[in-house]
Amino acid sequence: MSTIHLTTVINSEIHKVFDLARDIDLHQKSTSKTNEKAIEGRISGLIELNETVTWRAKHLGFYQTHQSKIIEMEKPYRFTDVMLKEDLNHLDINIYLKKKVEKQS
Numbered sequence: 001m002s003t004i005h006l007t008t009v010i011n012s013e014i015h016k017v018f019d020l021a022r023d024i025d026l027h028q029k030s031t032s033k034t035n036e037k038a039i040e041g042r043i044s045g046l047i048e049l050n051e052t053v054t055w056r057a058k059h060l061g062f063y064q065t066h067q068s069k070i071i072e073m074e075k076p077y078r079f080t081d082v083m084l085k086e087d088l089n090h091l092d093i094n095i096y097l098k099k100k101v102e103k104q105s
Contacts (some may be wrong), residue, residue, distance in 0.1 A: 014097050018076035021095050022046045024053060034058050041067070049073040052084065 010017050020026055023046055024038050038044065040054035047053055047070055054067040065085070072080040081093040 009100065014099055015076040018079075018097055019046055021097075022048075022070075022079065031057065039065070049079075054085075 024042060025044050028036060028038060034057040036055055036057035038053050039056045041052040042048075043053065049070050049072070052067055052069045054065060056063055056065045058064075066083050067085040068081050069084050070079055071082050072078070076097060078094065078096045081095070083092065
């Protein structure tokens with residue numbers, strides 16, 4: 001299995017970033033080009049531990065669906081989103097957040 005590691009520095013409060021990362025409505029707005037829609041399970045708001053969402057989106061010229069579940073959550077520091085059902089690919093997403101420690105002079 002391949003692993004991709006991304007680091008993004010965000011100048012905001014950790015709990016706000018954590019909630020935005022779980023926000024289904026925001027995700028749908030950010031994926032308007034692929035017309036990604038939550039069609040089953042949690043279809044709006046903030047997804048929580050043990051909840052599922054089924055997504056439908058147009059990728060590679062045709063519509064695909066996949067179902068994801070939040071299997072781990074430690075607010076506001078991390079959550080794990082795993083695919084339960086997918087048409088083509090399998091993807092597990094681990095989101096880790098931490099506060100940046102400011103150096104004191």
